[in-house]
Amino acid sequence: MKQVWKIGSIFTAVVVAWISLLLAKDLPPSVQLIVPYIPMFAIMSLGCYGLGALGYGMMVFRVCPEEEILLQKDIAEAKAFFKERGVDMSAD
Amino acid sequence: MADADSAPRKSPHLYSIIIPTYNECLNIALICYLLFKHLKDYNFEIIIVDDASPDGTQDTVKKLQTIYGEDKILLRPRAAKLGLGTAYVHGLKYVSGDFVIILDADLSHHPKYLPNFIRKQLETDADIVTGTRYVNGGGVHGWDLRRKLTSRGANVLAHTLLWPRVSDLTGSFRLYKKKVLEEVVQTCVSKGYVFQMEIIVRATRMGCRIEEVPITFVDRVYGISKLGGTEIVQYLKGLFWLFLTT
Numbered sequence: 001m002k003q004v005w006k007i008g009s010i011f012t013a014v015v016v017a018w019i020s021l022l023l024a025k026d027l028p029p030s031v032q033l034i035v036p037y038i039p040m041f042a043i044m045s046l047g048c049y050g051l052g053a054l055g056y057g058m059m060v061f062r063v064c065p066e067e068e069i070l071l072q073k074d075i076a077e078a079k080a081f082f083k084e085r086g087v088d089m090s091a092d
Numbered sequence: 093m094a095d096a097d098s099a100p101r102k103s104p105h106l107y108s109i110i111i112p113t114y115n116e117c118l119n120i121a122l123i124c125y126l127l128f129k130h131l132k133d134y135n136f137e138i139i140i141v142d143d144a145s146p147d148g149t150q151d152t153v154k155k156l157q158t159i160y161g162e163d164k165i166l167l168r169p170r171a172a173k174l175g176l177g178t179a180y181v182h183g184l185k186y187v188s189g190d191f192v193i194i195l196d197a198d199l200s201h202h203p204k205y206l207p208n209f210i211r212k213q214l215e216t217d218a219d220i221v222t223g224t225r226y227v228n229g230g231g232v233h234g235w236d237l238r239r240k241l242t243s244r245g246a247n248v249l250a251h252t253l254l255w256p257r258v259s260d261l262t263g264s265f266r267l268y269k270k271k272v273l274e275e276v277v278q279t280c281v282s283k284g285y286v287f288q289m290e291i292i293v294r295a296t297r298m299g300c301r302i303e304e305v306p307i308t309f310v311d312r313v314y315g316i317s318k319l320g321g322t323e324i325v326q327y328l329k330g331l332f333w334l335f336l337t338t
Contacts, residue, residue, distance in 0.1 A: 053251075067308045075199075078126065
């Protein structure tokens, strides 16, 4: 099943559930009060999830300056090797 | 490198490394040196697909061939700059190994991780082993805050929309079973970052087994790296298109 249909059908199911809640007559008044605001809560939660995932991602994103130093060493080693073999590597 | 042929082998397979290049005259030499250094226990060949670089990349490759041998380094140039996706298709025609490794020529992908890729593949019999910057042991160097935010944001967006089973979609440091890459590359039409994402998403949908190994990504040492507004728009378009078609 295509991704758009997957997410589309989940979305439709949620909307149908919400509409049936809207139309239901025998709900306790406290629940009835909340029902119209559910879509707003849903959008806000989605936003929070997005920001949270982004924030978490940034937090655990490792920077590795030591890799740069190791790479520079490798480059120097390679250049020395090629110099020995007579290959011109002077360009940088 | 005659003595390398008698060394014990850690894998029975032949690994073909496809490196697309455009103006990578210095980097290609460095990357070849590092490949030979880190893969000395494995059978491999390097296939360089050069898109008519004006900077003499092909001359450098010819010099490398005299050092390492023409059976180890294959130069398969193309007449013009024709793009990344077709470079893989072009390179694939000359692959004699049963596995294909793809990495960037700009040294942002370090060959020292390749034994981990190979080991992971042998352990799990995965169809694809992909390098990831986003797990423990992985990382990046040389990115500013904006670049990190963009990369992370793009990743969150892609995960929310596409539900792929890999953590790093836009990296291109990967090992493929040859027939898997041949099959999946046929179905891919995107370019640039989206191409990498498309391969892995389509492979996921095909039911391929995909494993990940951590890699560190050191942004281009020589040359310029690009991530501007156009790339972001292209990425978003590509993401939406994959959302509709996979």
